[in-house]
Structures are given as C-alpha cells and as structure tokens.
Amino acid sequence: MVNQSWLKLHPEDNLLVALRDLPAGEVITSGERTVTLSKEIKAKHKLAERDFAEGDKLYLYGVLVGKALEAIPSGGLIHTGNVVHAAETYQAKQGETHWEAPDVSRWQDRHFMGYHRKDGSVGTANYWLIIPLVFCENRNVETIREAMVDQLGYGRKEVRTVDISSLIKAYQAGADEATLRGIDPLAGKQENEKDQRVFPNVDGIKFLTHDGGCGGTRQDAQVLCELLAGYITNPNVAGATVLSLGCQNAQIPLLQAALSKRGAAGEKPVIYLEQQQSRSERDFIAEAVKKTFLALTKANHCTRAPAPLSALTLGLECGGSDGFSGLSANPVLGQVSDWLAALNGKPVLAEFPELNGVEQSLINRCRTPELAEKFAGLMRAYSDAAEAVGSGFKNNPSPGNIRDGLITDAMKSAGAARKGGTGPVADVLDYAEPVTQPGLNLLCTPGNDVESTTGLAGSGCNLIVFTTGLGTPTGNPIVPVIKMSSNTSLANRMSDIIDFDAGPVITGASSIEERAAQLLEFLVDVASGRQTTAAQRLGQDDFIPWKRGVSL
Incomplete structure (x- = not known):
C-alpha cells in the first residue's frame, strides 16, 4: 500500500478505491488496464476499473456489492445515482471448515489483571448496577444517583461540560449582546478534583435507565429481562440493586428466571425492592441506598489478579x-x-x-x-x-x-x-x-x-473495540469501549474520543x-485497568435495549 494513490482489494474486483483525492485527468494502470479519470475522485470513494453497462455487477473485496443503474465509463465515480445495492444469495454450508490458526506464541503466556468471579469468568472492571425493571422507576434511580455517586467519589474527575457562569454574571451585570458573544464558556474550565473513592476496588455504580418494562409486548418484557440478566452476570459486574414498581410486565420473577437460565441464581448478590410494597417513596429510596452501600462494602473485597488472554x-x-x-x-x-x-x-x-x-x-x-x-x-x-x-x-x-x-x-x-x-x-x-x-x-x-x-x-463481552471512520461518542456503562479510527485525520480532529489510530495502515x-x-x-x-478509554473519561454510558422491532 506504500505510496499508492489507489487500491485494488481483490483480484476479482472491478472497482478501485481512492486512497487520496485523485484529480481529473490522472492515469491509473491496473493490470493490463489503463484508466483515465474524467472527474476528480475523492479519497475513500470507488471508481470503475472498466466500462460498465446498465445492469452490470460490481465487485469489491471479491464479493458482489451492487449493480450499475446506467452506463458508467472506465474511471467514473461510483455513487448512489449510478449504482444500486445488490448482494449474492446464500444457501447451505458448503465444504468443510478449515483454518490455519496464526502463530500466537508471543501472546501465549501474556496475562491481564482482572476481577475473578465464582463462575470462572474474569472482569476487566468491577461495577455495581442500579437497575429499574420499568421506566416508572427511572426518576428514583436518578435520585439514588444524586445521593451516592459524588459522595462515594465516583463523580467525573475532569469537567468537560461548558461553564456558563461567566455568561450569567455578565448578563446580570447588564452586558450587551456584543460583550456576551465575546465570552468563551470554555475559558474557565478547570480540573474538578473529587474525593478519593470510598470503595477503591469498585470502579463505579452504573445506572441502566430505559423506556421499557411495560406498555409494550410481552416479548419486549421477556427480552428486556434476558438482557438485564446478561448485565448482572457480565464478569465486569459485582452485583445489582433492582427497583420494581410492582405492576409492570417485567416482573421480578421474570428476571430471576432469566438469571437462573444462565446458571447464575445465587452466584452474585442481587437486591430486589418493590415500590408498591414500601411505606413511601422516601423510605423506598433510603432502603435502596442503605442496602446498596452495605453490598458495596463486600464488593470492595474483590481485587485484580492475573488472568490469561483466553478470559477476554x-x-x-x-x-x-x-x-x-x-x-x-x-x-x-x-x-x-x-x-x-x-x-x-x-x-x-x-x-x-x-x-x-x-x-x-x-x-x-x-x-x-x-x-x-x-x-x-x-x-x-x-x-x-x-x-x-x-x-x-x-x-x-x-x-x-x-x-x-x-x-x-x-x-x-x-x-x-x-x-x-x-x-x-x-x-x-x-x-x-x-x-x-x-x-x-x-x-x-x-x-x-x-x-x-x-x-x-x-x-x-468484557471489552469492546469500536471502529469508526467518521467519529462517534458511543460508550457502555459496564464494558470499556475502545474507539479506533480508520484514518489519522479523524484521530487528530477528534482526539478527545479516539483511543487508537489505524490510519498508519492507509499511509503505509x-x-x-x-x-x-x-x-x-x-x-x-x-483490561488491566492501567488505561482508561475516552468513553470512560467522558462518562459515555449509553444503554438502549433492542425491542426487536425493525432497527437497522
């Protein structure tokens, strides 16, 4: 790939990929073909290696990726106006599965420092969960968050939100619009030092608020409980506090059955609380906070120990x-x-x-x-x-x-x-x-x-790698999400959300x-806790259960 301005990915391909902006008039030699560009082709886009007639099949990576909607000349840009999606049909398994595994001798004896669980799994983190079984409990979850996170030392250490106090003060002092426009809301950003964690071996308390649990189909409630059971049994989780209203579709026994299916009944501490059985909302929240605090004292006993890479x-x-x-x-x-x-x-x-x-x-x-x-x-x-x-x-x-x-x-x-x-x-x-x-x-x-x-x-999953070419701030509450850019320009432009750059592969x-x-x-x-991801530092705890409707 070194010093190339374009690339043919597979011998059977009839499309080429521009690795840099290619000007009109540039001549490309691909095998026995000479291609002259009639128009500029931007980096990342595809061009025709040969003349295409309407209906011709287009191949990239050695597979069918589209059909020509019209005649496309050699060197022409491939775009949504002249190409339509097309894919090969598939059938039953063909042939035997053979694989020559790569040499992994350099990694064979490597370890990471993880949290070992009773079922033999190993976590890359140690979190406690607060889970509502229904959206009606989201406000109570937020109240618990306000009561516990900062006081236990889990508040975000670095303030990254804008600070409008300078704007407020200037406005109240009678500043005109021109003065307000000249104030930078980022200028006063400072490190917000929090107290040290009360429980140093617990990486945080995570709150899985959502809009499900009732009002949808029974299947949605079942799938939600299966998903929540997966979060509780994830090796990165020490235990959970579960809040139920009491009358919703996603009942406590439904979650307990999902946990039992995973062989996890009794394996991890789970605190179940039902608001409709409590004396008041204040008592309900107080009980949740106290029981969670007591559970954290035990979760804090778990410490990192060596684990093989097979535990990832x-x-x-x-x-x-x-x-x-x-x-x-x-x-x-x-x-x-x-x-x-x-x-x-x-x-x-x-x-x-x-x-x-x-x-x-x-x-x-x-x-x-x-x-x-x-x-x-x-x-x-x-x-x-x-x-x-x-x-x-x-x-x-x-x-x-x-x-x-x-x-x-x-x-x-x-x-x-x-x-x-x-x-x-x-x-x-x-x-x-x-x-x-x-x-x-x-x-x-x-x-x-x-x-x-x-x-x-x-x-x-106890780790996730998320590749991106355009940039995205996505993270997860319990699993470190490592963001890898496809190009160095993105890594430099959005360095606050990118952890690793694969761009050097493109440049050679x-x-x-x-x-x-x-x-x-x-x-x-x-995995060892020696590095934190950008998503962790930014508090990107995104959690959206799939309701099994059509979501692409």
Missing part, C-alpha cells in the same frame, strides 16, 4: 464507518480477533444487517451445519421483518456512510465483516444469548451502534499485523 470476550463493533474502515481499522481488529480465537478467547461479531452479502462466507466458516442453519435463519427472519415494513438491509447505510464512500449495504458489509478475521464460527447467538464458546461468535444485533454495544455487553507507515499487535497491547492495558 471481545465485542467487535463499528459505527460512523467510512470508505477506509474496511481497509484499516476493521482488518486490524480482524487480526486481533484471529489471535484471540487462537488463544481460546471469544471474539464476538454483531450487527447482522451489516453482514448482508457475506452470508455465504460466514455460513461456510460455521463449524457445524446446525450453526450455519441457525445463522441463515436469523438473517432471513431479520431481513423479512425489515421488508415487511417497507424497508430492508439496503437502507442500512447512513448519510455519513454514503458521503464517505460506502454507497451500498453490501459494500459496507464486506468491509464490516473483516472485524471477524478469518477463523471458524464457533457459535451463533440470538440477541441476549450468553457467549460460552471459545472462538469467533456471531451475535444477532441491529447495526444501530448503541443497541448493538448494549447487546454485546448483555451477552458477556504500518502493516495490519504491526498495528494489530499494538492494539492488542493496548487492550491488555485497558
């Missing part, structure tokens, strides 16, 4: 993707995924709408025909549900994706799937099912960033394997 369950996520995501950040993460799988760790690839067009490849990688059938069934059911409401996977790319070179869903998917590396598929999971099998897992979630990361944490300054090794080292530091 790594969520593979992308969002705000661009035309470089599939060239740098995603394959870098895919290399880490392969190393982790070879170490008997558990990489987890989610976002099923963004696997459209690469289904057959993943089906063939499934270890058994039964897993292949389950994956195909989940994909078809999801696609059918989208089609039934007049949508479809073809509608997945966002305006930002399209603006930065991801024109069709199949094009986006072909790059997104590279996060999963090349290893065999060890298990296929529906939303909120727990990850149990070492090796690559496929988890059915939407492509929506927060709904997907919420699902990854609920299935047991680093190989995929070199950057992947650096990423894995960074993950070990995050």
